[in-house]
Amino acid sequence: MNDTTVRRPLVWVGEGATDVGTVRPLNEDSFICQPEIGLWTVADGMGGHDGGKVASQMIVDHLSQLSAKINLDDFVRDIENTIKEVNKYLLDYSRAELNGRIIGSTFVSLLIKGNVGVCLWAGDSRLYRFRHDKLSPLTTDHSHVAELLSEGLISEEEAKNHPEGNVITRAVGTSERLDIDVDVFDVRVGDQLLLCSDGLYNAVEEHDISQCLRESSLDISVNKLIQTALNNQASDNVSVVLVLSLIHI
Numbered sequence: 001m002n003d004t005t006v007r008r009p010l011v012w013v014g015e016g017a018t019d020v021g022t023v024r025p026l027n028e029d030s031f032i033c034q035p036e037i038g039l040w041t042v043a044d045g046m047g048g049h050d051g052g053k054v055a056s057q058m059i060v061d062h063l064s065q066l067s068a069k070i071n072l073d074d075f076v077r078d079i080e081n082t083i084k085e086v087n088k089y090l091l092d093y094s095r096a097e098l099n100g101r102i103i104g105s106t107f108v109s110l111l112i113k114g115n116v117g118v119c120l121w122a123g124d125s126r127l128y129r130f131r132h133d134k135l136s137p138l139t140t141d142h143s144h145v146a147e148l149l150s151e152g153l154i155s156e157e158e159a160k161n162h163p164e165g166n167v168i169t170r171a172v173g174t175s176e177r178l179d180i181d182v183d184v185f186d187v188r189v190g191d192q193l194l195l196c197s198d199g200l201y202n203a204v205e206e207h208d209i210s211q212c213l214r215e216s217s218l219d220i221s222v223n224k225l226i227q228t229a230l231n232n233q234a235s236d237n238v239s240v241v242l243v244l245s246l247i248h249i
Contacts, residue, residue, distance in 0.1 A: 010189060012112055014040055015218040016241040019226050021199055021234040028052030028105075029197050029239040032060040037068040038112040039079075042239050044125050044197040046171065047103030054093075055105035055173050058086050063109070072113045079109060079120055080180050083172060090173030104173030108139060108195050110243065117187045122180050123171045126201060128209070129185075130192040135210045138185060138193075142170035193243040196225075199236035203229040218242050 012035055020027040028045035030053070043059040045052025062082050069075035094100055106123020119127045124141040172178060187193075192213055201209070208228055215221040222242050229238045 010112075010115060010187065011246045012038065012243055013218065013246065014241060014243040015222045016040075016042075016239070017222050017226050018237065018239040019230065019234075021237050022230060023233075023235045024237060026050065026053065027237045028056055029199070029237040030056035030060045030105075031195075031239050031241050032064055033241060034064065034066075037066065039063065039066070039109060040193075040195055040241050040243055041107060041109040042125050042195040042197055042241055043105045043107040043172075044123065044199075044237070044239065045103070045105040047101070051098070051101070051103030052105065055086075055090055055103045056107075058089065059083065059105055059107050059172060062086050072111075072116060072118065075111060075113070076118055076120065076182060079111065080182075083107065083120070083122070083180060084178055087172045087175075087178045091176065094173070102174055104171040106142075106168060106171050106197075110193055110195055110241075112187060112243075115187055117185050117193070119183045119185070120180055122178060123168050124198050126194075126196055126198075128194040128196070130194065130210065130213045131188065131190070133210070133214075135206055135213070138183065139181070141168075142181075143168045187245055189245055191245045192221075195241040195243075197237060197239040199234050199238035200225060200229050200240055202236065203232040203234040203238065213242075218244055 014033045016031045016033050018029050031042045033040050043056035045056035106125045108121040108125040108127050111118040121139050124143045127138045129136050212221050212224040225240045
């Protein structure tokens with residue numbers, strides 16, 4: 001008798017939504033779901049006067065042109081090169097059209113191939129994993145507050161309401177050199193993976209995010225996450241992409 005375990009391929013389904021929030025006049029967030037190639041992205045623009053929207057939309061537009069690669073490393077390299085191309089274009093656009101006014105965007109992308117997940121990000125847009133009823137962050141913010149926290153100079157409680165909480169240290173379009181963090185992790189049946197802009201996690205506590213993820217379907221969870229942020233008077237744009245793994249029958 002052959003006792004070799006046959007691992008069935010995983011299928012990934014996702015839902016996404018974005019809202020302007022309760023304070024800002026414009027929504028400068030963008031997102032894209034590309035389950036056909038196993039790629040999902042949230043981008044949070046900055047720059048005002050529609051500049052942030054230009055930056056975030058450019059990220060998702062360029063990523064939408066990618067095609068799947070057999071080799072995972074090649075696919076990751078394509079994503080990195082695409083983001084760096086956008087970075088250069090935004091810098092050129094700023095100099096030529098905006099008298100040097102900086103426009104940019106944070107981004108977080110989730111790439112899944114088989115039972116392997118890859119996260120790529122710059123800035124403070126985040127990826128969380130909800131597994132066995134536990135919510136865990138898979139990204140570390142590129143922000144001044146995150147640096148202070150990692151150095152032990154402030155507490156978790158102080159970080160929540162720090163006056164420099166909106167100061168990020170890395171984003172697409174803000175510097176000639178762009179370092180993109182990449183992390184690889186395993187994915188399992190039943191995992192929920194949540195990509196979001198800071199408008200969500202700054203307005204909704206993690207235990208309330210977890211409660212929203214316990215809903216019976218992805219679309220209900222996504223809508224509840226957005227609505228909870230709005231009920232809490234979200235002061236920024238709120239974007240959510242939620243991905244769930246299933247066994248292929």
